[in-house]
Amino acid sequence: MAEIRVENLHKSFGEFVAVKNSSFTVASGEFFVMLGPSGCGKTTTLRMIAGLELPSSGLIRLDGDDVTQLRASARDIAFVFQLFALYPHMNVRKNIAYPLANQGVAKPEIKTRVEEAARTLRIGHLLDRSVSGLSGGDRQRVALGRAIVRNPKAFLMDEPLGALDTELREAMIAELRALHDRLGATTLYVTHDQLEAMAMADKIAVMNKGVIEQFDTPQQIYGRPATLFVADFIGSPPMNLIPCRGPLAPGATTVQVGETVAGIPAVLDGTTATDLVLGVRPEQVQLVDEGGLRGEVFGAEYLGTTQIVTLRTGAGTVRARLSSAETVTVGAPVGLAFRPEKLSLFDKATGRALR
Numbered sequence: 096m097a098e099i100r101v102e103n104l105h106k107s108f109g110e111f112v113a114v115k116n117s118s119f120t121v122a123s124g125e126f127f128v129m130l131g132p133s134g135c136g137k138t139t140t141l142r143m144i145a146g147l148e149l150p151s152s153g154l155i156r157l158d159g160d161d162v163t164q165l166r167a168s169a170r171d172i173a174f175v176f177q178l179f180a181l182y183p184h185m186n187v188r189k190n191i192a193y194p195l196a197n198q199g200v201a202k203p204e205i206k207t208r209v210e211e212a213a214r215t216l217r218i219g220h221l222l223d224r225s226v227s228g229l230s231g232g233d234r235q236r237v238a239l240g241r242a243i244v245r246n247p248k249a250f251l252m253d254e255p256l257g258a259l260d261t262e263l264r265e266a267m268i269a270e271l272r273a274l275h276d277r278l279g280a281t282t283l284y285v286t287h288d289q290l291e292a293m294a295m296a297d298k299i300a301v302m303n304k305g306v307i308e309q310f311d312t313p314q315q316i317y318g319r320p321a322t323l324f325v326a327d328f329i330g331s332p333p334m335n336l337i338p339c340r341g342p343l344a345p346g347a348t349t350v351q352v353g354e355t356v357a358g359i360p361a362v363l364d365g366t367t368a369t370d371l372v373l374g375v376r377p378e379q380v381q382l383v384d385e386g387g388l389r390g391e392v393f394g395a396e397y398l399g400t401t402q403i404v405t406l407r408t409g410a411g412t413v414r415a416r417l418s419s420a421e422t423v424t425v426g427a428p429v430g431l432a433f434r435p436e437k438l439s440l441f442d443k444a445t446g447r448a449l450r
């Protein structure tokens with residue numbers, strides 16, 4: 096398997112910059128997810144790596160070799176799309192065999208490799224069926240079969256589960272990750288769905304407007320968002336972003352939020368910025384009778400073991416994830432306290448995290 100290295104990759108369509116000086120490395124055997132809203136440049140990045148689009152500038156290396164100018168078929172990379180382009184007039188076996196037949200591989204070897212791929216994907220019993228009668232999940236497995244049968248250096252996947260319903264998508268998330276673990280294949284996966292990204296990735300690159308805002312493990316992306324964009328994009332409901340005031344001396348342990356003082360971890364660098372934003376995950380909000388940031392319960396959404404409580408405060412709307420056992424009364428005055436150890440703090444002007 097192969098390492099994919101992208102160096103200062105840039106792509107403009109006329110005046111419009113779709114991918115801006117992007118650099119990252121997908122380690123050999125890693126499951127890497129590019130995550131971001133529609134139009135942020137994920138597909139364009141993937142298409143450049145696949146060789147389907149030429150970069151305006153920058154380099155793409157596959158195991159150290161510069162493949163930037165190499166045509167797609169010479170790159171030894173398999174591409175799986177959302178709309179699994181199966182050939183409806185061929186059966187499952189022929190669909191999976193297609194890339195090997197195209198390469199002129201001998202028939203007995205094709206048979207062995209197709210059957211092995213089908214076994215890996217647990218669709219051996221479907222080999223002689225027509226693809227037109229298959230369920231969405233099985234069609235997706237056939238498309239994956241066609242990718243893995245080539246035994247490529249890397250897999251590129253563009254929203255491969257986008258067309259499936261929620262239940263099947265959840266099952267396929269687990270299957271895809273298990274397949275990855277079995278094959279040990281370098282995988283670059285594109286999605287706008289944070290749940291898919293969190294569930295599958297070793298590393299995530301969060302993209303916004305052609306720029307990678309953060310490149311990190313799912314845990315760090317969730318726990319330590321590097322920018323306001325990442326903080327707001329990840330999490331459901333997302334992080335509460337509460338305006339507060341600086342400047343902060345180095346080692347400060349509190350910030351002023353509305354009429355209250357919130358504790359922050361004392362590991363901050365100082366900042367001269369005055370407009371700051373406190374980032375609080377809903378599960379870090381606690382309700383207190385006395386003190387805290389004063390507000391009022393606006394509504395509660397029951398989710399089983401937890402509930403999402405919406406609170407109106409002088410510093411804006413705040414959402415809290417509380418145990419459903421906790422009684423909250425709409426309209427009741429409450430105080431909000433935040434668990435200091437996990438709070439984030441951002442400079443509002445730059446959007447960058449101060450910790």
Ligand code: ATP
Pocket residue numbers: 108111113131132133134135136137138139140287
């Ligand atoms: P989506 O999930 O919607 O596919 P994405 O993050 O994959 O979004 P891209 O498909 O990479 O986004 O597109 C990034 C931007 O580049 C979009 O604004 C798109 O309109 C633009 N774009 C892509 N291809 C072209 C092209 N051939 N000509 C002009 N603009 C393009």
